[in-house]
Amino acid sequence: MATKAATTKPSASKSTEKKPAPKAKAEKPAPAKAPAPAAPAVVLAEGDPAPAFSLPGAGGATLSLSGLAGKKLVLYFYPKDDTSGCTKEAIEFNALRDKFAKAKTAIVGMSPDSVKSHDKFREKYELAFPLASDETKETLAAFGVWVEKSMYGRKYMGVERATFLIGADGKIAKVWRKVKVPGHAEEVLKAAEAL
Template sequence: MSTTVGKAEPKPKQEVLKEGDPAPAFDLPGAGGEKLSLAALKGKKVVLYFYPKDDTSGCTKEAIEFNSLRDKFAKAKAIVVGMSPDPVKSHDKFRTKYELSLPLASDEKKETLGAYGVWVEKSMYGRKYMGVERTTVLIGPDGRIAKIWRKVKVPGHAEEVLAAAKAL
């Protein structure tokens, strides 16, 4: 296990993704047995929100906010996908518990999280550890990054992303 962590650590330095860059491809398992890939969403606007952990207070609020606006995102021709390093089983429980209908991708290997520059060193109570920095990326129909929100504060965030998706 420590070799995987060692290999994953240089990836945060890759956080040079900026608006206009091609969005890194992904092909991951999702809740409910879904297969989620950027290639399958080509030609659509994609809201990819990265969150640290299923069923924690901030992550739950964020998922509920995005889920409640799902129809409005659909009208804006945008698909919302949540992604965390949690396993599919955890995503299934999380979706069932909060009646979420949006797709949740599982990146247990943290390769996509690394490619998007959201798997970073964090610090809490003086302890350093690797974790997900809450980030949202709006990908245009052309497969390029239209907008990035880093270090997201949850209240009102989904509405802000919706406004950007409508304007795209």
């Protein structure tokens, strides 16, 4: 008895056939994104040597760690000249400058603002201590205060408000991070007096 070869009829839907992949739509190139910020390689702690810096200051002066050697130094980092929190912080440090001087402690503020901006800020509030301009943000990064921040879900790079008390030996004696302004300068003064 002869057997019939099994035959299959192609189905009307042809669902088993492979369809050619749809052509990809030409996409607009994505806008160039800034590289993801790297976490600070080293988080500075008490006892670490302070990173050296040499930066322009208000009035055309050069401010450097070596130029302040042999003195205690309050180096405070702030986001922007003439903004609410930064102005309050500067005024608080300025009000205590004589007490810091008695404690043989210099004060230097630092932000990424230009020297011109610093000059205006110092003049407007009669600040009697120098402000260093780190427009390249190299020193901010060396101290680990140039960080990723977030506001309303948007991420951006900015300055973390922080203060470093550096001893006359050039080593970090105390660190304050994510500073809340009210009473901060007084707390730093007490630490400088005790050092």
